[in-house]
Amino acid sequence: MRARAWARGGLVGLVLLGAPATSAGQIDSPLRVRHLTFEGVTAIDESDLRRALETRAWPRFFWGDKDPFDEATFQDDLVRIVEYYGQRGYPEARIADASIQRLDGDRVDLMVVVDEGRPYIVESLELEGFDPLSAAELETLRDRLPLRPGQPLDAVLLEASEQLALFALGNRGYAYAVLDTSNRTGATFRSRRLTLVARPGLLTLFGPIDIVGNTGLGDRLIREDLVYRPGELFRAGLLRESEARLTARALIDAATVEVLPQAGKPGDVFTRIRIEEAEHRQYSLSGGYGSEGQLDLTGDLRHINFFGGGRSAGVSGRWSSLDRGVLIDFVEPRFFDPRYSLRVAGEVQVVDEPTFYTERAGGVLSLTRRFGATWPPDAPRTTASVSYTNSYDEFETSDDFEFGLGDFDDLLELGLNPFTGLGAGRLSALAIDFTRDTTDGSLNPSRGYAANLRFEQAGRWLGGRFTYNEIRADARHFLSLSGRVVLAHRLLIGTIDAPSDSIGLDDFVGPPLYKRYFLGGAESLRGWGRFEIGPRAESGLPLGGLSHLNLQSELRWLLPKGIGAVAFVDAGNAWDQSWRIDLGKLRSAVGVGLRLPTPLGLARIDYGYQLTPIDGLLVEGLPETRHWRLHFRIGQSF
The missing domain is CATH 3.10.20.310 (membrane protein fhac)
Incomplete structure (x- = not known):
């Protein structure tokens, strides 16, 4: 002092x-x-x-x-x-x-x-008393010790080495092992010879489990996440895994698993689970701004333990110049089996795109099944789900377009009244989704891949007006080239197989206008504006395609202060026929961008330049001669 x-x-x-x-x-x-x-x-x-x-x-x-x-x-x-x-x-x-x-x-x-002066150097680091470990385990422990001979005598690394050594013994069943560290002078005054001396004690088993701090959750829910049971051989790693599983739940703010002092029968390890529950009623309000959606506000009110058992229910709302609406949903995380979850949602939505205006009211019922290991958090995540959608939709073309006689057949094909530009009907559809995700689960992944394959069918046999079959896939891959450079790719491909036997508006059986594929903008081909790529009517109205392909590649550099730089290339197109992908008619663009950290999230600024411009492009009925676009948005591109 x-x-x-x-x-x-x-x-x-x-x-x-x-x-x-x-x-x-x-x-x-x-x-x-x-x-x-x-x-x-x-x-x-x-x-x-x-x-x-x-x-x-x-x-x-x-x-x-x-x-x-x-x-x-x-x-x-x-x-x-x-x-x-x-x-x-x-x-x-x-x-x-x-x-x-x-x-x-x-x-x-x-x-x-x-x-800085001269450091004290670790001359040697020996292990004694670790007889319960096999030769291979002992060698692995030596290789994993943070403190090594030849390094300065770092107290933090020494403590970490001691904890790792105790953990190795604990993972072999010796819960009450004791460790002493011998520190002797080496060949010189500034060199140190260290020895970690272990006293393993008795081989131990898991004993009774005590749970405290659990007020709104049932003990059954807590015990489901524990990966050990009384009577099993004690392993320290199972305590840490149980802790991490509990903490990963939205219902729990913090969880610790404690080994209590020796009590009861020798060799039994009493453990205590301490739970700090999260606030069950959660609120959030966020906002952003983008070059397409302009001001974007989102609010969410959710109860994450609705009627207990980890069920959740909530209401969320969103407002932007492109879409606004309210959604109410309920999730049962264990639908008769922990591997199954059930979700019921109802939504009222207004979509105001450059091409069309849509009002939708309906709901979705989905059942999801998880496959494989759910732990650790970065373990591959595989799911399959089946969903049913039922909604009543009203849609019309944008007021920016004026139609002539040449657009009559195009409007009929979109399910629109050619005299008013209006369309309406009930959508009733079944869908099956398969997903696989091996990324690190972050908002800015650096490794692994994520893929989704979706089959959807709508038909009058389900009680709806629209009839179509759709297959689409979304695949993303991330490769870390170094600690600060990531190569990212994305593939989007899909087709809608629609009947072609409609002869008038009353017997229209194709997909609704908003289900068609529109490309161009901050999320697809950044050399163009929103929905500027794909089939068009004589008036310039984007009709959307029945097939589409979108390819994106980015080279992402992480700079100091969390800033990122990006170079990208985008390619793709939409075609007016089902099952048609013409690689010779892809539109492409290149560009650069910046990623800036903000309190609202990652701000994205992208400049895209067209390599294959569209001759005679009309935007809002006027000729568009620019071959570049500038996009601003919150969030990573993919």
């Missing part, structure tokens, strides 16, 4: 030498740090050192921590730097110089010069 106080006093004087004088009675406004610069920091990671300090440079953007500069805190940080080095095996480290440079206005620059 006395040494620490001496160090603080010396550092205070050192800091004040670099601070400008303040006249008597002057009250300074709060200062902000422009730059915090280190010199002499070579043996440790400078970014880790910065995270250990409370003094931070002012963020460059409008978000982030904006604490004003405090001289006393900075002095404490100088002491923290010395202590940090001591923990990392550099007991002779000291602050050689520190200065505060006052700039114009309310900004300061900070400079810290560190003399």
Whole structure:
């Protein structure tokens, strides 16, 4: 304690030498740090050192921590730097110089010069008393120890090595193993010979399980996620896996599995599960802005333990210039079996696209079956689901288009009245989905693939007006080329097989207009605007295709401060016939983009340039001669 106080006093004087004088009675406004610069920091990671300090440079953007500069805190940080080095095996480290440079206005620059000194080096690290481990397990443990001979004597790595050694014994059934560490001087004063000495104790079994903190959830729900049972051989890894499974539930904020002190029959391990439940009623409100949807607002109100058992029910709403509506849903996560879940949803939606305007009211009933392991979180996820959709839809073409006699047949083919541009009917459809996901599950994946295959059939035999069969697939692949570079690909392909025997509006049996495929925009071919690619009427009205193909590739670079840079190529088209993919008529574009972290999520700015322009393209009835588009949106492209 006395040494620490001496160090603080010396550092205070050192800091004040670099601070400008303040006249008597002057009250300074709060200062902000422009730059915090280190010199002499070579043996440790400078970014880790910065995270250990409370003094931070002012963020460059409008978000982030904006604490004003405090001289006393900075002095404490100088002491923290010395202590940090001591923990990392550099007991002779000291602050050689520190200065505060006052700039114009309310900004300061900070400079810290560190003399790291010479470290204590681990000469050897031996293991004794680990007889319960096989030769292979012992060798694996040696290879996995974070602290290794030749490294500085890092106290953090030493503690991690001790915990790993105890975990290895615990995973063999020795729950109450004890570990001592011998630290002796090596060949030189600054070298250390370390020995981890284990006392395994008795072989143990799992005993009774106690659950506390569980007020709104049933014990059965908690025990379902435990991967151990009383009477089984104790394994420490099963405790951690059970903890992680419980914590992964939306119903639980935190969960810990404790090994209680030895009690009862020798060899039995009593465990206690401590649960901190999440708030059952959850609210969220978010917003964003995009070049297509303009202002986008989303709100959600959800009860995640509706009637108990982990059931959830909620209502959500969305408003943007492209779509708005309200959805109510209920989810039964265990429909007679933990592998099955049932969802019932009802929705009222208005879609206002550049091509059409649609009002929909209806619902969806879906049953999903999970396959394979559900753990760990990055384990491949495979599901199959069957769903039934029933909705009444009214739709019409955009007011931006005027029709002539030449558009008569096109409008009939879309199920629209050629005199009014209106259409309506009931959609009744069955669908089967298969999904497979091996990505890391994040919003910005860096490895693995995700694929979805969907079969959908609508028909009058189901009580609806529209009749069609649809097959579509969505596949994405992510490959990490380095820690900061990811190569991403996406394939979208689909076709709608619609009857062609309609002779008038009353006996129309094809798909509704909004089910057709429209390409172009921020989500598909970024060299064009929304829905600018695909079959068109003489008036320029996008008719949508019955087949489509969309290919996208991106090279993503992660830059400092969470900023990303992207180079991309997009290709695709939509055709007016079922089962038709003409690779010779693909439209393509290239471009670059930026990804900026914001409080609302990842902001995406993309500039796309057309390699294969469309001659005579009409947008809102007017000729469009630009061969480039600029898109802005919240969220990754795919």
